[in-house]
Amino acid sequence: MALFEVKNLTKKFGGLVAVNDISFQIHEGEILGLIGPNGSGKTTTFNCINNFFPITSGDIIFKGQSIKGMKTHKICQLGIGRTFQVVKPLARLSVLDNVTAAAFCRVNSIVEARDVAHEVMEFCNLLAVKDRPAKSLPIGGRKRLEIARALATKPELLLLDETAAGLTPTEVDEAIELIKKIRENGVSILIIEHIMKVIMTMSDRIHAINFGQTIATGTPEEVANNPAVIEAYLGEDYAKG
Amino acid sequence: MKKSSITLLIVGLFLLGFPLAVHSNYYQHLLIITFIWVIIGSSWNLLAGYTGQVSFGHAIFFGVGAYTAGILVTKLGMSAWWGMLFGGFIAMAVALFVGWVCFRLRGPYFALATLAGGEIFRLIATNWEELTDGMVGILIIPTFRSKLPYYYLSLGLAAACIYAIHRIMKSKWGYYFVSIREDQDAAESLGINTTLYKNISLLVSAFFTGLAGAFYMNYMGFIDPEVVFSLHYISIMAILVGIVGGVATIMGPAVGALVMVGLQETFRSSFFGLAPAWVSQGHALVFGLLVIFVIMFLANGIVGDWEKIKRYVLRRKAFRI
Numbered sequence: 374m375a376l377f378e379v380k381n382l383t384k385k386f387g388g389l390v391a392v393n394d395i396s397f398q399i400h401e402g403e404i405l406g407l408i409g410p411n412g413s414g415k416t417t418t419f420n421c422i423n424n425f426f427p428i429t430s431g432d433i434i435f436k437g438q439s440i441k442g443m444k445t446h447k448i449c450q451l452g453i454g455r456t457f458q459v460v461k462p463l464a465r466l467s468v469l470d471n472v473t474a475a476a477f478c479r480v481n482s483i484v485e486a487r488d489v490a491h492e493v494m495e496f497c498n499l500l501a502v503k504d505r506p507a508k509s510l511p512i513g514g515r516k517r518l519e520i521a522r523a524l525a526t527k528p529e530l531l532l533l534d535e536t537a538a539g540l541t542p543t544e545v546d547e548a549i550e551l552i553k554k555i556r557e558n559g560v561s562i563l564i565i566e567h568i569m570k571v572i573m574t575m576s577d578r579i580h581a582i583n584f585g586q587t588i589a590t591g592t593p594e595e596v597a598n599n600p601a602v603i604e605a606y607l608g609e610d611y612a613k614g
Numbered sequence: 615m616k617k618s619s620i621t622l623l624i625v626g627l628f629l630l631g632f633p634l635a636v637h638s639n640y641y642q643h644l645l646i647i648t649f650i651w652v653i654i655g656s657s658w659n660l661l662a663g664y665t666g667q668v669s670f671g672h673a674i675f676f677g678v679g680a681y682t683a684g685i686l687v688t689k690l691g692m693s694a695w696w697g698m699l700f701g702g703f704i705a706m707a708v709a710l711f712v713g714w715v716c717f718r719l720r721g722p723y724f725a726l727a728t729l730a731g732g733e734i735f736r737l738i739a740t741n742w743e744e745l746t747d748g749m750v751g752i753l754i755i756p757t758f759r760s761k762l763p764y765y766y767l768s769l770g771l772a773a774a775c776i777y778a779i780h781r782i783m784k785s786k787w788g789y790y791f792v793s794i795r796e797d798q799d800a801a802e803s804l805g806i807n808t809t810l811y812k813n814i815s816l817l818v819s820a821f822f823t824g825l826a827g828a829f830y831m832n833y834m835g836f837i838d839p840e841v842v843f844s845l846h847y848i849s850i851m852a853i854l855v856g857i858v859g860g861v862a863t864i865m866g867p868a869v870g871a872l873v874m875v876g877l878q879e880t881f882r883s884s885f886f887g888l889a890p891a892w893v894s895q896g897h898a899l900v901f902g903l904l905v906i907f908v909i910m911f912l913a914n915g916i917v918g919d920w921e922k923i924k925r926y927v928l929r930r931k932a933f934r935i
């Protein structure tokens with residue numbers, strides 16, 4: 374049985390069908406890449422999964438249970454963590470306090486929460502900046518903070534929305550290492566990414582969408598060679614290269 | 615010992631000893647009023663400063679607490695001191711309703727809803743004459759002639775309120791409150807039940823404010839809707855106390871209460887009789903100017919910007935030499 378399953382998910386904004394009958398599964402320990410051109414409905418899919426938006430139709434199953442219509446905070450408590458493409462730091466709080474607040478998802482005392490936070494900050498290479506206000510971090514730090522916060526809630530499934538966007542090449546490599554380490558710790562991952570190097574090297578399988586609809590699904594190789602994907606997303610250059 | 619604990623100890627000892635050294639009823643009275651404002655300001659700060667839900671309607675809880683104490687006397691023949699127990703809890707019950715209505719709204723809309731709520735409660739207290747005696751108000755005979763019991767009780771309540779909020783802010787609740795203030799959507803996605811925790815913050819805030827109201831009834835012996843449900847003198851004053859002292863700081867509202875009560879009194883008494891009587895009309899204007907000054911130069915209030923004030927004063931001294 375799959376850990377997580379999206380079944381015939383559809384999301385309409387008025388007349389616009391942002392997500393149109395998408396289905397995919399994620400197995401335990403797996404990294405699934407979600408790709409598609411700008412505006413194809415990737416972030417909307419995330420927002421449907423953790424119920425920022427009520428879905429129009431379809432179902433979302435986590436650990437054998439439908440989470441459709443469940444409150445956002447409940448979904449996190451069940452074990453689905455997420456990051457935001459447009460980062461949402463708790464701006465005036467320190468990095469430590471950001472991560473500590475998230476850690477309270479699983480523990481009740483401040484001592485335990487701080488311990489979890491320190492563990493996670495070390496893991497995400499944030500210890501050096503732990504006392505700085507979140508808003509003072511450069512984009513790389515903010516992206517790592519997004520991940521650290523989500524990890525502090527101890528998710529079984531982590532949704533990463535363009536974690537590598539806006540990073541320098543060195544930072545991109547560090548991000549890849551970090552995501553690999555997260556998976557080694559037994560967390561399954563659904564990752565949205567535009568940077569091909571990241572998505573192709575990380576993903577076990579890739580699910581490609583365009584205009585809200587599935588256009589291909591399979592191993593990175595299969596998807597990269599799929600004509601529909603090449604045309605819609607990767608462009609001529611990649612097809613030749 | 616840390617510097618801040620020493621300061622606290624000195625202030626504490628000073629306040630404990632003050633009425634023994636200064637027998638003036640007048641100054642004891644001013645401090646009692648200040649302590650009441652410490653409670654209201656700190657409670658407002660918990661909800662607005664820490665949780666980010668700016669209330670323009672704290673008179674609701676103050677008035678409900680005060681009326682609970684008064685009605686216990688006039689309708690049930692009990693002692694108004696029971697109001698110290700029931701006032702806080704009835705204010706919480708009212709807060710549940712206020713939260714249910716107002717927390718559907720965010721930001722400025724929430725603020726406006728609480729403002730409207732305050733006016734509604736004032737009208738209810740004015741018109742529900744069978745219960746409240748309307749504009750006539752409620753008059754009771756205070757228990758003590760001396761100010762001392764009131765002084766120490768209000769001092770104790772203010773200290774307990776500050777301490778409780780200090781503890782809350784060092785706990786899971788506190789972390790959740792500030793997370794909600796910083797970004798409600800991010801907070802939800804981190805597993806925080808934002809609706810629940812906003813309501814918790816409101817309930818705690820309402821409890822202490824209601825307690826302050828019940829104490830006010832006991833102490834002053836007289837209330838009417840225009841006094842305890844006043845937009846000007848309660849709801850807005852609560853905001854001023856918070857802003858001037860420093861929102862989202864533990865001691866800010868205490869400092870703000872001292873400054874604001876001091877200012878109010880200075881104007882009410884036309885600079886203690888030294889200035890012509892018409893000056894007493896000017897306090898609203900001065901409060902307005904003060905808020906503008908604080909927002910422009912000390913956006914974090916006196917406590918929040920203490921370092922800035924210190925630097926400024928030191929620099930001025932340096933120049934003179």
Ligand SMILES: Nc1ncnc2c1ncn2[C@@H]1O[C@H](COP(=O)(O)OP(=O)(O)OP(=O)(O)O)[C@@H](O)[C@H]1O
Pocket residue numbers: 386389391409410411412413414415416417418458
């Ligand atoms: N809250 C909203 N209300 C109305 N339309 C929306 C809303 N959110 C997204 N959309 C629309 O849904 C479509 C899909 O947007 P989405 O953000 O999911 O794209 P995306 O695949 O994440 O793109 P990108 O790669 O640029 O991040 C777009 O046309 C977008 O304008």
Ligand SMILES: [Mg+2]
Pocket residue numbers: 415416417458
């Ligand atoms: Mg997106």
